[in-house]
Structure formats: structure tokens, C-alpha cells
Amino acid sequence: MEIHWLIIAMVTGVFVGTAVTWLLCRVRITTLNEQYIATQQDLANTRADLDLKSETVSQLNQVIVRLETTLEHERKTTYEKLNILNDATLKLGDAFKALSSEALKSNNQSFLELAKITLEKYQTEAKGDLEQRQKAVEHLVTPIKQSLEKVDTQIQELEKARQQAYGSLTEQVKSLIYTQEKLQSETGNLVKALRTPTVRGHWGEIQLKRVVEIAGMLEYCDFDRQQTVTTEDGRLRPDMLVRLPGGKNIVVDAKTPLLAYLDALESTNDDQRLSKLRSHAQQIRSHMTKLSAKSYWEQFQPTPEFVVLFLPGEMFFSAALELDPALIEEGAKQHVILATPTTLIALLRAVYYGWRQEQVSENTRKISELGQELHERIATMVEHLTKLGGSLGKAVEAFNAAVASFEGRVLPSVRKFEALGAGSKKEIEELTPIDKNPRVLMEIQGEHDTRIC
Structure with missing residues (x-):
């Protein structure tokens, strides 16, 4: 018996761990997908900004080229003017030499000095103008250079962040793949365990007790294994008796027909899967017929003329009902009510409400008796x-x-x-x-x- 409970605890732990791990993996995959989409969006925005800045840089480069062209043209113009002035000075000197050296000596000297002063002044002005143009070009180019440096730095940072993000994403995907493989292994172990009749039976009883706990009806439900009745057909022992107000009972019997259902899940062929699901529905119908033949409502009096057949999973009932829609109607004719955890919780909550009303009535009766006694004493x-x-x-x-x-x-x-x-x-x-x-x-x-x- 202790081994059975140990197996039940292990199976339940594995089942719960598997469900929790699957939910966590699913949530983690959703989060990673959202992070990947956000990263792609940021990368697209960065690329758009980079294209815009590249276009701006191209325009500024064109401006620089035009300015450099203009500067070169101004330099050539200045040099040409200087050459013309030098040529004019030489020609003017030769012309004055041709004249009388004595008559024009003083005038020639004065003219040369004046020409020299004028030339120096013109050269100074041209040099200052050239420096101003160079400074203006540098003033325009410096912000562009700084902007290009910032853009380059941002691109490097984005590339580094992208590599880190993809590296982290790769590690998480590897971890997710490992978890998925482990989950598949644990699921396989669980399926193997549930193929054992003893384990299935204990698992069904554990699920039944868990449903009772959720409904808050432990106080009014009996799981006593000694609660048996001997009839001509043998000994009858229900899995649970639900006590109703007024001293009545509801008999609940838990069944776990899983073999055909598990075979259907493992089938890769659609026709074979459909055949296994039909067998699963037939197994439930067979359990229902056998349970009706036991007539629990006649053996455990007083009790309503029906018995509850508990299936420990919603998917077991829905799969059978999809292929055999008449199960519910046929069960009602045979005084068998098919119940899943959801419907059984609803039934037990209704019974719990009846017990609360019974307690209210009992408290009202006691208050009335106390009031009569108090009135008599007064x-x-x-x-x-x-x-x-x-x-x-x-x-x-x-x-x-x-x-x-x-x-x-x-x-x-x-x-x-x-x-x-x-x-x-x-x-x-x-x-x-x-x-x-x-x-x-x-x-x-x-x-x-x-x-x-």
C-alpha cells in the first residue's frame, strides 16, 4: 500500500511538474518572441536613422566639394592676378628704362615704390581673404566631422548590442530545446505509468479527492474503504459517498479508461487515431453500463436514484462525447451521471450550499428554543x-x-x-x-x- 501511494505521489509530482514546466516554457517562448520582435523593430529604426544620417553626410560632402572647388578657383584667380600684376610691373619697368634714365629716374623709383606698396597691400588682402575662406570651410566641416564620429560610435554600439542580444537569445533557445526534450521524456514516463491499472486507479482517486478539496466538501464526503455492501452479485464498494442534508447520500464512482485514449494520442495515422478514440468512447459506455447494473441507489439508502461516474479529466470526456454524442442521454436513462472535475465541483458546491442552508435552519431552530427558554425564565x-x-x-x-x-x-x-x-x-x-x-x-x-x- 505504501508503494502504491509512493507511486501515486511520484506520478502526481511528475504530472504537476510537467504541466508547470510546459506552462513556463510556453510563457518563456512568448517572452522571447516579443523580445526578438522588439529587437528587430529597434534595428529597423536604427537602420532608418543611419540611412537618413548617411544621406545628410552625402549632402554635406557635396557642399564641401563645392566649397573646395570655389576655394581652388579663388586661389587660381588670385595667382593669375598676381602674375598679371608682376608682368605689368616688369613691362612698365622696361618701358621706363627705354626712356631717359635721367629724366624718369626719380619718377620710376617712386612708381616702383608705389607699385610695391600696392602689391603688398593686395597680397595681404588676398592672404587674409584666403584664411577667412579656409576658416569658414573648417567651421562648416567640423560639425559634420563630429556628427560622423557620433554616428560611427552609435553604429558600433548598436552592433555590439545586437550581437549580445542574439547571443543571449541563442542561449535561451538552447535552454528551451533542452527543457522541451526533458519535458518529452517526463511525459513519456508519465504515459508509461498511467498504462498500469493500479496507478490509474489511484490517480483517479487522488483527482477525486482533490476535486472535493477544491469544492470545500471534505467534511461531508466519505472515502472510507470499509464502506461496502454485500449483494448477490458480490461486494459493492463505491469510491466516495457524498452526504446530503436530511441524511441522504450520493454515490460517486471514479473510472480512468485511458489505454485507448493514450494509444490515440500516440497514433500517427488519422484512421488509427479515430479507431482508438471510438474504442475510448466504447470503454466509457461499458463502464457506464456496468455501473448502472450495480444499482448503488438501492444498496445505499436513502440516496437519489442515480450514481455519479467521475472521469478525472475534461479531455477524456470531451473526446468520447465527440464520437458518441448520445453518452449523456444514455447515461441518464441508466441512472448514471457522467461528471468531469468541473461538473463535479459544481455539483459539490450545490450540495455545500444545501448544507449551509441546513446549518442556517438548525441555528434558527436553536435560537427559537433558546428564545422560548429565555422567555420562560424571564x-x-x-x-x-x-x-x-x-x-x-x-x-x-x-x-x-x-x-x-x-x-x-x-x-x-x-x-x-x-x-x-x-x-x-x-x-x-x-x-x-x-x-x-x-x-x-x-x-x-x-x-x-x-x-x-
Whole structure:
């Protein structure tokens, strides 16, 4: 028995672990796909920005080329002017030499000096203009150079981030493939375990108990294995008895027809899979017929005229119902209600609601009994208080009569003793009659009030 429970615990753990691992893998794949799509979108945006910046750089390069062309043209023009001026100076000097050296000596010297000054001034202006043009070109080129450097840096960073992202994605995909292979292995082990009749039976009972826990009905469900009935056909032992308010019961029997269903899942041929699913539906119908023949509702009285056939998985029932839609109707005719975890939870919750109403009714009855007992005790106490009130009234009347007698007959004689000097130092206090009567109690009888004197 301990080995059976150990196998059940292992199978349940493997099943739960498999389901959780599958869900985690599915969520992880969805997250990785979303990250991959986001990375692709960022890469596309970066490429678009890079194309725009490349176009800007191309335009700026064209501007630089035009500026350099203009600068070169200005340089050539300046050199040509200087050459022309030099040629004119040489020609002018030769012309003056041809004249009388004596007559034009001073004028020639002055003209040469003036020409020299003019030439130096022109060269200075041309040089300054050339430096300004160079500075202007540098001023235009420097921002472009800086922008290109920034673009290059961003491209390198994006490429590095892309490589890291793809590297991480590759590792995650490898991990996912390993997890998937492990999941397939564990699933295969689970399928092998569920092919064992004993394991299937215990798994069905565990699922049944889990459904009861979810519905909060453990208090009202019996899983006692000794709950058996001996008939002419043998011993009947249901898997669970659901206790109803009023002392009635519902019999639940768990079945796990999985062989044909598991064979259908493993089939690669559509015709073979359809044939296995038909066998699965036939197995459920056979269990239903056998369970109807046991007539549990006659053996476990009082109980409704039906028994619940519990299938521990929604997929088992839906697969059979798809190929045999008359299962539900046929089960109703045979007094067998087919239930999956979802429908059984709904049934048990309805029964739980009935128990809550039963508790409310029981509490109401107890409150009514307590109210009657309290009313009787209060009535008895009122009787005693009424008697006490009557006694107090008589005591007050007797006290007032004693005070009147004391004041009318005893006190005058005492005053005479005092007048004769036979009194004591202690004064006699004045007695005051009691002019209050005990409060009248009210006794409620039906809807009318009557006074009790």
C-alpha cells in the first residue's frame, strides 16, 4: 500500500511538474518572441536613422566639394592676378628704362615704390581673404566631422548590442530545446505509468479527492474503504459517498479508461487515431453500463436514484462525447451521471450550499428554543419580582405606620423627659415617612401590555 501511494505521489509530482514546466516554457517562448520582435523593430529604426544620417553626410560632402572647388578657383584667380600684376610691373619697368634714365629716374623709383606698396597691400588682402575662406570651410566641416564620429560610435554600439542580444537569445533557445526534450521524456514516463491499472486507479482517486478539496466538501464526503455492501452479485464498494442534508447520500464512482485514449494520442495515422478514440468512447459506455447494473441507489439508502461516474479529466470526456454524442442521454436513462472535475465541483458546491442552508435552519431552530427558554425564565423572574414588590409595598406601609405612631405617642413623652432634664446629650433624629412605592413591572402578553401590581 505504501508503494502504491509512493507511486501515486511520484506520478502526481511528475504530472504537476510537467504541466508547470510546459506552462513556463510556453510563457518563456512568448517572452522571447516579443523580445526578438522588439529587437528587430529597434534595428529597423536604427537602420532608418543611419540611412537618413548617411544621406545628410552625402549632402554635406557635396557642399564641401563645392566649397573646395570655389576655394581652388579663388586661389587660381588670385595667382593669375598676381602674375598679371608682376608682368605689368616688369613691362612698365622696361618701358621706363627705354626712356631717359635721367629724366624718369626719380619718377620710376617712386612708381616702383608705389607699385610695391600696392602689391603688398593686395597680397595681404588676398592672404587674409584666403584664411577667412579656409576658416569658414573648417567651421562648416567640423560639425559634420563630429556628427560622423557620433554616428560611427552609435553604429558600433548598436552592433555590439545586437550581437549580445542574439547571443543571449541563442542561449535561451538552447535552454528551451533542452527543457522541451526533458519535458518529452517526463511525459513519456508519465504515459508509461498511467498504462498500469493500479496507478490509474489511484490517480483517479487522488483527482477525486482533490476535486472535493477544491469544492470545500471534505467534511461531508466519505472515502472510507470499509464502506461496502454485500449483494448477490458480490461486494459493492463505491469510491466516495457524498452526504446530503436530511441524511441522504450520493454515490460517486471514479473510472480512468485511458489505454485507448493514450494509444490515440500516440497514433500517427488519422484512421488509427479515430479507431482508438471510438474504442475510448466504447470503454466509457461499458463502464457506464456496468455501473448502472450495480444499482448503488438501492444498496445505499436513502440516496437519489442515480450514481455519479467521475472521469478525472475534461479531455477524456470531451473526446468520447465527440464520437458518441448520445453518452449523456444514455447515461441518464441508466441512472448514471457522467461528471468531469468541473461538473463535479459544481455539483459539490450545490450540495455545500444545501448544507449551509441546513446549518442556517438548525441555528434558527436553536435560537427559537433558546428564545422560548429565555422567555420562560424571564416570566418566572417577573413573578418573583412582583412578589418582592408587593412585600416592599407592605413594608413601606408598616414603616410609615410605625413612624406615625412614634411621632404621635412616643415622641411627646420623650420631649417631656427632656423638659424635666432627664434627656441625654444625643439628639433624637427626625424620622421621615417614605412616600415612594415600588416601580410597577410591565409584562408583555402578545401585542398588549398589562401592569403587574
